[in-house]
Amino acid sequence: MSETQAIVAVVLVILWMIAFLIWSVHFIISMRNSVPYVTAPPKTVDQIIDALQLPDKGVLWDLGCGDGRILKAALKAKPALEVAGVDNNPIPLQLARWNVPSAKLVQGDILDTKFAGVDRVYAYLGPKLMSALEPRFLSELPRGARVVALQFRLPQRTPDQVITLKHGKKYAAKLYVYDY
């Protein structure tokens, strides 16, 4: 083996180890979460933004923001909006940082988010988290706030609107809209 071939082999091994480390962190956190990292299908994003009825100014949170695609689309629609996301998985959160540099992005648990002063909430989560969030939304969200939930509804409250996504998938078919 020549010296060049040896250097290439070492670089490839190092790259493979980095990729394995990133994948392991992602896998371990995904296994511990009750909700995996699955993004809203790209063709549904516009309909989600419509359902949010974003104000020109105000605060939008994406709970479990993944790669930040909803926050990016929201900012495109309403550039003066404050957009924020929380996710406990650093891998998609890093994608969100690249995707939406001006967003407030928090690495942590969704349930540590405070909802006072929040105008819009988007959530693509699961039954356990929706159940934990329901009383918090009721007691903390200001009057006039709107929650749009993809696929998983709040367990107690009847949604104000149910929207079937035109380009939805089996795992992301409906939006549940709640006005406070």
Ligand SMILES: C[S@@+](CC[C@H](N)C(=O)[O-])C[C@H]1O[C@@H](n2cnc3c(N)ncnc32)[C@H](O)[C@@H]1O
């Ligand atoms: C189904 S994905 C939704 C991604 C993005 N909101 C979208 O619609 O494209 C759910 C996200 O929530 C995150 N997540 C799950 N449980 C969480 C928790 N307890 N705290 C913070 N993030 C969590 C996952 O890491 C994942 O990125």
